[in-house]
Amino acid sequence: MVTLDQVSVTLDGRQVVDHVSAALGDGVIGLIGPNGAGKSTLIRAIAGLMAYEGVITIDGRPAPLAARERARRIAYLPQGQTIHWPLTVERLVALGRLPHLAPFARPGAVDGVAIAAALERTELTALRDRPIDQLSGGERARVLLARALAVEAPLLLADEPLAALDPSHQIEVMGLLRGEAARGATVIAVLHDLTIAARWCDRLLILNEGRLVADGSPDVVLNAERIAAVYGVTAHLGRSGGAPIVVPLNRVAGSPAADQTRG
Template sequence: MVRLDQVSVTLGGHRVVDNVSADLGGGVIGLIGPNGAGKSTLIRAIAGLIAHQGRITIEGAGAAATPRERARRIAYLPQGQTIHWPLTVERLVALGRLPHLAPFARPGAADMAAIEAALDRTDLAMLRDRPINQLSGGERARALLARALAVAAPLLLADEPLAALDPSHQIEVMGLLRGEAERGATVIAVLHDLTIAARWCDRLLILNHGRLVADGAPTAVLSAERIAAVYGVTAHIGQSGGAPVVVPLTRVAVAPAGARETPRG
């Protein structure tokens, strides 16, 4: 689905993403790493929103695709969105169908079906007529996710989709992302909670100082040694239901930005 070939991003003269290469396809893929590691920047580069060096191909096509073509095959859920207009939930979700519509065209049967499916999957059908600015933080986050689901794109990019959500809604959102993957989409999500990432993702990519330092199954890449080297914390790693449970304990010294770790699974 997505191929990254020596992808780098420079912002303000600083190399934020540094020579990342990976083949990403199928399932739920978690991008993890400390703050400032380059996770959100890499997501934005994949979405075609910022300039990059190297090559990114999606479904075999490069960045030469038109914005409308990219919008049809990439659903993007950015972090920290602010909604300035009192749209209803249904109108907000309907915006996800814009890439499929001709200018000034009204949604057709297929568009309405996609909107209804997104509302149902996010448990928002009963709130369809509620203005978005009257929702709770968790409801608003689910509405924004529903807009991304309505695109029905083969690639879903979610940048910190669990921010401001309580544990119950975090599990609900991860279940929705898992459902998209089971329907055949590739889901790439920026996550901070290591236990949630380990339990819900098929594969984890760890970024540190813009570099890819680990890529593989959660049980393979989440070691106490790597967590200490990347996050600067000691951690207890247990097991529950066959998936890791990661509990950060104390802070430790970390290697400087110039120190390189060879990517490993």
């Protein structure tokens, strides 16, 4: 359980996150909203990576946690992470086990099982000996996800985990996140595709200009009026096979949201 109580973040004199309160439990929770809404900033605050005002608790304990405990309890997948060393896929995924190891200790049998499972779940077993710098952008993204999965943390924070992935691997990654939730983890993911968010998330939080404007199930949160107000677009909302579909259509002329995206 992650609890946010009046959480605010100010950067360069501008309030990027504005008094957000929510109790986030099990399942896949999607953070959605337009660019600049404060989604990535909020997720970094939960991860203990930036200063904030208000109170964040993780399983009832005030954050930020001590560094080692935080590394064990929170797996964080940042957006657009650059890999600077030509490690093999397996060695990079193995870095996810560092929080569980004593200083200078080598991974043991339990760690090996976690690493192998993360590679298998992300369909990277065949690439385990390949240097990272020989992979495509989508393959690298899956390697970074595998490293996060190898931590086996009860809280997984994923900031735009679908960037650079083709549709097939987007679906695969969302299935992996749901699998983590089924195993009891709380998964919080920043997403931009509204259909994917609606189909795969148990709960959605919409941020706009740093404020939480909606919180609930996808069917409750995503309606034409709210999408127009937040994103400045009209949208077609339908269903396919019982699952929701959200297709943005046109900008709403003169809406504040459309003017913001244009600026």
